[in-house]
């Protein structure tokens with residue numbers, strides 16, 4: 592097994608770095624047929640999780656293949672990361688996604704730079720939503736006025752604007768490392784509201800008819816047994 596490696600993004604250290612396979616964990620999993628006559632019916636299958644570590648920061652990551660394969664170490668090369676899953680990277684528009692990757696790269700060793708990057712991202716979100724006039728304070732007010740940000744998140748966004756100023760000018764002692772988690776959580780809440788929730792609602796609407804059809808199909812199959 593040793594020697595199987597691949598390059599992938601690391602949400603811990605923010606680098607595209609070598610991931611080293613350390614263990615393959617096999618287990619029985621439950622899934623649902625999505626094609627053939629048994630669509631929507633339950634099936635038990637052998638699944639395999641690939642535990643790997645990041646060569647740069649030594650943190651542990653978990654990968655999996657979909658559909659499942661035989662669990663050979665070579666399958667690690669075809670697997671996708673399931674933990675930690677930094678969902679923001681997956682949902683943000685491409686330009687914001689690369690800005691967030693940059694923020695993650697400095698998160699651990701420079702709280703001030705991280706905070707400044709998050710402030711830049713708030714500016715970029717306003718721009719991406721069509722609000723580009725005035726300073727950031729004015730843009731955030733306009734975002735709220737246009738209903739692009741609800742009241743609670745408008746306050747969160749303004750807090751990020753203020754700590755971004757502290758990070759940029761290193762005033763009041765700069766940003767303490769303990770603040771970084773709170774700053775990240777606030778930003779995640781804003782990005783979830785603007786990008787993730789609408790995307791999930793869209794996915795559900797797109798799949799709803801298919802789920803209903805599968806449920807009816809599974810019910811019919813049960814009644815035939």
Ligand SMILES: [Zn+2]
Nearest residue numbers: 601604645648
């Ligand atoms: Zn890493």
